[in-house]
Amino acid sequence: MHDKSISTSERLFASECVSAGRRLDGRSLTDPRHVSVTLGPSWGFAEVAFDNTLVIASTSVDATAPSSERPNEGVLTVVADLSPTSSEAAARESLARSGHTPVVTEIRNCIDKFVREARAIDTEALCILAGVKVWAVRVEVDIINDDGNCVDACVMAVMSSLMHARRPDVTVTGKEVRVHSLDEREPVPLPVHHVPLSVSFALFGAGKPYEPDMVVMDPVKKEEIASGGSLSFAFNAQGEVCGVYKAGGLPLQPESFVQCSELGEKRALKLTAILNKALADSSAKHPRASLRPMLVTPEPVAQVRSRHTRKKDEVMSEAAPLSMWNATPIEDTLPPPPSATDRDPVKVHAVEGVDSAIASLLQGRKEVDEIVQVEEHVEMEMEPEREDGPKPTEIIEISDSSSSDDDLESAIISKGKGSGGRR
Template structure:
């Protein structure tokens, strides 16, 4: 069963704090939690953290036949699952509404935005292409799992390497990593998701990267997926609270700054990991 809603004193305390631009964890209303990225030995495995929110993402690749309507493109599928250990909200074997929402948003942000060049996944036109499968496991829910899952997903793609392939006549030879160095994916851009939570009282300003309690007490949320080049991939608003156009534009500017910071952070962590592996950056 779902836990009871926050108590009335708890709700009043949080609302009163938000009216004074205070948050329970000490952040400013437009401060995000510092993200963390940890890489495993296998390429394409990433653990991402936003505070106590934890997500693991990993990418797998296999050779398959492309669909007849897109013979020159590889295939990308995205799957997410929220473990019952993440929160008492979630039950095993029963997809929650949030799980479905995260999967759909990741599909829009990472696949439909053409972040990964699908044509580069083609090996033999109409015969052999790479099928990439991104799986996102949500391990702990301390609020804003979507942003954390999106960051983990794009970094997993960036971190992944596919085997070197050689085509000789009709024969397709897949070389092991010991024979030839794996090849990074062709990535056009790196989209990041930035979420704001809104509250019923106009005196309560929107908060960036809401905690679990703020998320439960909010009357609406807006998630903006964009890259460091200011290109918006997805803008989704949930909830009935009205937002003026000027406010939306202001929040987009804030999201751009966040995306640029995340882009620099991701590149730095990837370089550190590749340096520790002594892999030549191709």
């Protein structure tokens, strides 16, 4: 954010004040300005003021056809514009019609990085019917007065507008989508996952190892012009880093970078509290105050006691019997440990009609093997020899009708008297 709206003397004076530990408006180097957020009266309208820096944002939601590349995702569009009356540089750019100023370009880059890339809104939840209708969310940001740190003011205005905005309710029947008016049904909040808020710093100093870095939080316009660069962090209500953006060529030491991140996290939590209060006040003053206010910080979730501190009946009543795995805990499905009595041999009494080998099988494998060996030996002894035993006779019937009884008797051949041939 560099322009020539201040003279060289003013630039040097601002740098000397920072070197002495003072600010042009009397603040210390790490003191922020007063922030106010006003929401309403219409859904999605937000006005954010960082003292003299004033930004307004409005959100509109329309049902439209999805793109062919992402048929199941909605559209989020953020447009930032700098009013010609916001600053002298903006007035000159407007008269020259030279297009967008560097301020607008940097603001758009920060909003795209902190809001879109951080997935502040679930675009898949904006889908009404895949391939047919999705919600198109458009946020328009106007900078009314630029007195420095427009990045933080614009990001906070965008998130305030998205949190306060509502979309119409819909009814889907087959492939037909009916959008209800706000008077017919209560509007629905937008699917906001988390609320990243930006905290910016202005960098001063020569950037040399032997010279300490001088960092200024929430700079005004003249301090931004006199600085050698800027550094912006985005934190959500859980203290997570959602994005980092650095502009300018002035280097920064790692220790100063860590210090800026710690200060930015604390500042982001205070901005979150301010936004929460504004949302609650707007919900109470709205004509439809019965609607539940959309808060930034999630409501506390009921803590579940450990399984070891609860009874078995309580655990089984809370478990959803969707399947046998969910209905029965793993500990309950394990078999009980074997007792000392289970290792004792089983005593089998003699039962009439039960083979002795089967009964001995239950007493031990060793006894079964011995019985099998004994039975095999007995069978081998009782088996008769085929050579000494009687030989079977073979009877051949002669089908000739002219044969007599003598011929039939002569046809009986005994294998014991001779060879196995036939006569």
